Amino acid sequence: MAARAEKLKAIVCLLALVGGARAVTFAQSNARAAASQPVAARRIVSLVPNVTEMLFAVGAGSQVVGVSSYEDFPPETKSLPRVGALLDPDVERIFSLRPDLVIVYGSQTQLEGQLARAGIRVYSYRHAGVDNILQAIRDVGRLTGHAGDSDRVVRDLQSQLDDVRRRVRGRPRPRTMLVIGRDAAALRGVYASAGVGFLHELLDAAGGDDAFGDIKREAAQPSNETVIARAPQVIIEMHATEQPAADVVQRERAVWNVLSSVPAVHNNRVYLLYGSYLMAAGPRVGRAAEALARVLHPEVFR
Amino acid sequence: MIRTRLAAILIGYGTLAVGACLLAPLVGSTHINLARAFDRSIPFADNVDAQIFFVARMPRVLTAAVVGGTLAAAGVVMQALLRNPLATPFTLGVSAGAALGAILVITFVQADLKIGLYSIGGGAIPLASLGGALVASLVVYALARRPGRTMSTTVLLLAGVTLNAFFSALILFVQYSADFTQTYRTVRWLMGDLDVGSFTPIVASLPLVLAAFGMFAVLPRSLNLLSVGNDIAATRGVDVGRTQRLAFFSASLATSAAVSLAGPIGFVGIVVPHLVRLMVGVDHRVVLPASVLFGAAFLIGCDVVARMVLAPVEVPVGVVTAILGGPFFLWLLVRKS
Numbered sequence: 100m101a102a103r104a105e106k107l108k109a110i111v112c113l114l115a116l117v118g119g120a121r122a123v124t125f126a127q128s129n130a131r132a133a134a135s136q137p138v139a140a141r142r143i144v145s146l147v148p149n150v151t152e153m154l155f156a157v158g159a160g161s162q163v164v165g166v167s168s169y170e171d172f173p174p175e176t177k178s179l180p181r182v183g184a185l186l187d188p189d190v191e192r193i194f195s196l197r198p199d200l201v202i203v204y205g206s207q208t209q210l211e212g213q214l215a216r217a218g219i220r221v222y223s224y225r226h227a228g229v230d231n232i233l234q235a236i237r238d239v240g241r242l243t244g245h246a247g248d249s250d251r252v253v254r255d256l257q258s259q260l261d262d263v264r265r266r267v268r269g270r271p272r273p274r275t276m277l278v279i280g281r282d283a284a285a286l287r288g289v290y291a292s293a294g295v296g297f298l299h300e301l302l303d304a305a306g307g308d309d310a311f312g313d314i315k316r317e318a319a320q321p322s323n324e325t326v327i328a329r330a331p332q333v334i335i336e337m338h339a340t341e342q343p344a345a346d347v348v349q350r351e352r353a354v355w356n357v358l359s360s361v362p363a364v365h366n367n368r369v370y371l372l373y374g375s376y377l378m379a380a381g382p383r384v385g386r387a388a389e390a391l392a393r394v395l396h397p398e399v400f401r
Numbered sequence: 402m403i404r405t406r407l408a409a410i411l412i413g414y415g416t417l418a419v420g421a422c423l424l425a426p427l428v429g430s431t432h433i434n435l436a437r438a439f440d441r442s443i444p445f446a447d448n449v450d451a452q453i454f455f456v457a458r459m460p461r462v463l464t465a466a467v468v469g470g471t472l473a474a475a476g477v478v479m480q481a482l483l484r485n486p487l488a489t490p491f492t493l494g495v496s497a498g499a500a501l502g503a504i505l506v507i508t509f510v511q512a513d514l515k516i517g518l519y520s521i522g523g524g525a526i527p528l529a530s531l532g533g534a535l536v537a538s539l540v541v542y543a544l545a546r547r548p549g550r551t552m553s554t555t556v557l558l559l560a561g562v563t564l565n566a567f568f569s570a571l572i573l574f575v576q577y578s579a580d581f582t583q584t585y586r587t588v589r590w591l592m593g594d595l596d597v598g599s600f601t602p603i604v605a606s607l608p609l610v611l612a613a614f615g616m617f618a619v620l621p622r623s624l625n626l627l628s629v630g631n632d633i634a635a636t637r638g639v640d641v642g643r644t645q646r647l648a649f650f651s652a653s654l655a656t657s658a659a660v661s662l663a664g665p666i667g668f669v670g671i672v673v674p675h676l677v678r679l680m681v682g683v684d685h686r687v688v689l690p691a692s693v694l695f696g697a698a699f700l701i702g703c704d705v706v707a708r709m710v711l712a713p714v715e716v717p718v719g720v721v722t723a724i725l726g727g728p729f730f731l732w733l734l735v736r737k738s
Contacts, residue, residue: 169580185581280582282526283510286598288586314714320589322596324457325713327449328431357456357599359446 139244140200140220144182144193146210147224150202151176152381153236156252159243165196172375200242226317229300232380233257252382259385260304263392266399267306273395275307276331276363279318279378286323286354293319297380298337305391307333327358334363335370335394342373370394407687414694421698422466425705426458430712456599463603464595464662465704465718466697469669471610471659473677473696474617476670477689478652481624482645483554490656490670493561493649497568498537499660502529504572504587508579526590527602527661531609534657537564542649551631551641552649592717593666595704602662609658614693616651621685624648628685666700668722672730673699679733699726 144165145151151166155173163176167184170176180196183189188210193201194217201214205225214221222242224235233253240249277298280290292298293314302309310331311319321329334355342348348371355361355369363369372390376383393400427435431453437443438450445451475490483492490496506529544560545552576584597603623644626634631641656670673696674688681687703721710716 187577280586282586284525287594287596288589311713316714319714321713322430322457322461322708322715323598324429324431324453324708325715327453327457329713330449358452360449360452365446 140198140242142196142198143200143202143243144196144198145202146182146184146188146207147202147204148172149232149379149381150222150224150235150239152379152383153232153239153252154202154243156382157236157240157243157245157249159239159245162243164198165193172379202239226296226380228295229260229297229304229384232297232384236382256382256385260388263385263388264304264306267392267396270306270396270399272306272308273332273368274310274330275302275333275335275395276310276321276326276329277302277307277391278334278336281336281354284350284354286357288320289326290318290320293317297384298378301384301388302391304388305395307335307391307395323358327361330360330362332362332366333368333370333395334361335372335391337377338371338373339375339378340373403684403686407690410681410687410691411694414691414698418466418470418694418698418701421701422462425462425465425701426454428705429453429458429708430715457596460597460600460603461595461704461708462701463600464597465700467603467606467610468595468659468663468666469673469700470693470697471613471655472666472670473673473692473699474614474689475652475655475659477674477677477685477692478617478620478624478648479670480674481628481685482648482652483558484628484630485554485558486675487671488558489667490652490659491665491667492565493541493557493653494537494564494568495534495653495656496660496665497565497572498540499530499534499657500591500665501568501572501575502531502533502536503590503664504575504579505529505533507586507590508575508583524602524605527605530664531657531661533568534653534660537568538650538653538657540564552645557649589717590664591719593664593719595663595666595700595718596715597662606658606662609654613651613655613658616647617655617689620644620648620651621689624685624689625683628683664719666719666722668719668726669696669700672722672726676730676733 141162142164143154143159143162145154145163146167148167148170151163151170152172154160154163155175160173160175163179165180165182166176168181169184170179170181180192182192182196185204185207188203188207190210190213193214198219200220200222202222202224203210203214205223211221211223222238225231233256236253236256237249240246240252277292278289279292279298280288282288291311292302292309293311293316294309295315296317299309299312310329311321336351352369352371355364358364372394377387377390433450433453435450437448438454440448443451472490476488479488479490479492480486482488503526506525510525541557541560541564545557547553576587579587623634623639626637626639627641627644627648634644635641674692677688677692677695681691700718700722703725704718706725707716707718707721
């Protein structure tokens with residue numbers, strides 16, 4: 100009897116698992132189905148900042164009626180209603196804006212279910228490489244009735260990236276550490292871009308050899324020892340903020356001086372870049388690639 | 402009798418701690434050539450082996466020693482003061498206060514914190530966590546103290562636990578208004594991190610650590626009696642109120658210094674005192690110094706594992722202390738009982 104009860108429990112658990120998985124695939128196929136539907140969305144809520152950028156780039160900006168809490172680009176988004184973000188989407192507020200398309204992040208499956216039950220189309224986005232960004236631009240173009248514009252944006256972006264690749268072709272590729280996070284004014288909590296994701300691909304396009312390319316993750320947290328051992332020839336810090344005062348930049352760059360054996364440090368090739376375009380997986384990645392190429396290979400931009 | 406036993410035990414544990422301090426810098430994710438590391442004829446700026454040894458590894462090992470020893474001693478004192486085997490250095494809200502301070506800086510101070518004309522730069526997070534820890538200790542003390550009478554351990558414990566919960570709620574509130582990178586950095590801070598990158602933070606923490614150890618030095622005999630009971634201790638001539646204050650403030654100060662240096666590294670403060678008691682008995686004159694030495698060796702060992710097991714990626718040391726310390730403690734517990 101007890102054994103049967105156990106078996107039953109196991110079956111129920113299994114069913115629950117399968118059911119969960121089905122729900123997810125349903126949501127995904129839903130997103131794909133949404134992408135092929137012909138009716139253009141007219142009231143769009145986007146919970147994903149870089150997709151919001153894509154919407155504005157393909158000319159669908161005037162159809163956007165709500166954005167996430169973290170939106171700051173393009174400036175037009177600042178006056179739009181905010182509806183929460185990845186962890187705290189405000190479902191009531193989303194419904195009250197009467198959207199016919201909601202852009203969610205891939206992990207927001209619960210929200211996806213709620214929206215599906217309400218009969219609202221969903222486009223589910225997940226971060227990956229540059230190809231994924233280009234595909235997402237095409238997708239949101241199709242969904243919003245701007246297919247032609249989105250193809251043009253994609254072509255422009257591709258030619259921008261190709262132009263960067265062409266310029267740096269044949270140049271020596273310095274071993275580069277792309278720093279995407281660090282405690283202020285200290286060499287602690289350093290995060291570097293690693294071998295997966297669009298930043299890794301942008302660095303590659305800009306003619307740099309990723310010092311952590313062998314680590315197949317989006318980011319690595321190298322210890323000081325690892326940084327010394329990997330001996331990057333160039334260190335580029337990306338800050339998604341506005342450029343601070345010169346003395347602050349000076350001081351932030353100086354925190355690397357303690358690792359004096361690192362070639363990037365003793366050859367004075369530590370660069371600090373500032374701007375929100377650097378880390379946004381959207382239409383501005385071409386600009387980010389060029390900014391990287393300019394510090395890696397200044398000679399080809401003269 | 403106690404003197405010879407104490408000497409023997411301290412020599413044993415001291416050898417362990419010193420051995421850990423000497424051996425740990427020799428290993429890591431990278432292989433280094435020791436002869437080259439100590440070769441003064443190569444300019445330091447070009448000597449990769451020396452940089453790895455002196456800039457990356459030595460500060461880490463010393464931080465592990467200071468933090469491990471300090472948290473273990475604070476654990477011993479807290480367990481005696483509260484007469485509770487489950488007490489840790491973090492039980493009375495010190496770590497939650499420190500975390501709140503750190504999180505406020507991570508979330509709201511973007512780049513450069515200045516006090517008057519002085520930029521405190523990289524010291525902002527340690528200073529804020531130290532401030533938070535000290536404020537938490539003072540609040541708990543103000544709540545638990547009773548003029549003219551001894552502190553009630555029950556009130557102390559309840560005040561600490563409640564303050565922990567209250568600060569945790571504030572932390573969640575701040576987290577909720579933070580963006581993702583800040584939230585991630587906060588979570589990472591909470592896991593503890595020994596890679597301090599230079600000797601400066603260690604030196605900065607030393608005055609507090611030494612002050613706490615000075616107080617620890619006069620405590621053991623009274624703690625022995627206190628852990629039996631306040632009344633018995635009083636009849637044996639112990640000034641219970643004074644001992645309680647001394648124990649409370651020394652443990653709080655030690656914990657504040659350790660947490661501001663390396664974040665709230667869990668498990669050291671509870672498992673090391675118990676391990677040491679299982680090995681040497683319950684006399685605080687032996688347990689306290691032995692815990693300092695064993696705690697230092699334990700955390701150094703855990704950090705070596707953290708650095709090497711998934712190299713070049715690292716495991717947070719707070720994860721290793723619990724994963725290694727838990728089963729080891731249970732094994733010793735079962736074997737002894």
